[in-house]
Amino acid sequence: MPDKERLVFLPGLLCNQRLWRPQINFLGEDYVCNVPDLTRQDSIPELALSVLQQIRGKFNLVGLSMGGYVALEIMRQAPERVKRLALIDTKARADSAEQQRRRRGLLALADKGRFKGVTPHLMPLLIHPDRMTDESLTGPIYQMAEEVGQEAFVRQQTAILKRESHLDVLGNIKCPTQIICGRQDLITPLDCAEEIQAGITGSELLVVESCGHLANLEAPDLVNKTLKNWLKLF
Secondary structure, three states: OOOOOEEEEEOOOOOOHHHHHHHHHHHOOOOEEEOOOOOOOOOHHHHHHHHHHHOOOOEEEEEEOHHHHHHHHHHHHOHHHEEEEEEEOOOOOOOOHHHHHHHHHHHHHHHOOOHHHHHHHHHHHHOOHHHOOOHHHHHHHHHHHHHHHHHHHHHHHHHHHOOOOOHHHHOOOOOOEEEEEEOOOOOOOHHHHHHHHHHOOOOEEEEEOOOOOOHHHHOHHHHHHHHHHHHOOO
């Protein structure tokens, strides 16, 4: 019986393995699923290297938001290791000055001992406004932030602040690539996903309607079906 393919999920800022529970529950019988730790380094290149060191051999790669930045850096460092690539609610361009200002504000909030105020501040940007009172969605988001903690949050934000553009990487990506973006994503808007699609030859873009920045949690059934189809590509 052939060995199962490996499926690597890279979480976003203040997220951990809980982010990918709907996908792992759906795909875990057919694939060896891994969620590497993205909390210990403070640069995107170092995070990418840590993933490559944690995972052996070739793998299918899924990244959301910050996890997408790390995924694109992996495509810069070791594209031969990646069989298929999926990028969810992320971007290749560098942060704007306004986005950097917002990130520094959140770091300052955490530095003043108000780390628990970071997630409530972010929540309206993370999910569709119609879901703000859905505790089955917001509860795990708060729980992940608490589990990741303040020190890791500072390292992650520092890594993102130092991040360089990955637009130059897109044209070199040759593996089957699926891009997914929520229509109402306020952090990495749809034009970021369209830019990635335009840069990667043969890539496909799924726009998830009535959905914010966490498409895999907000519309798990649709995202799961899309990932399953993507995994069938050679």
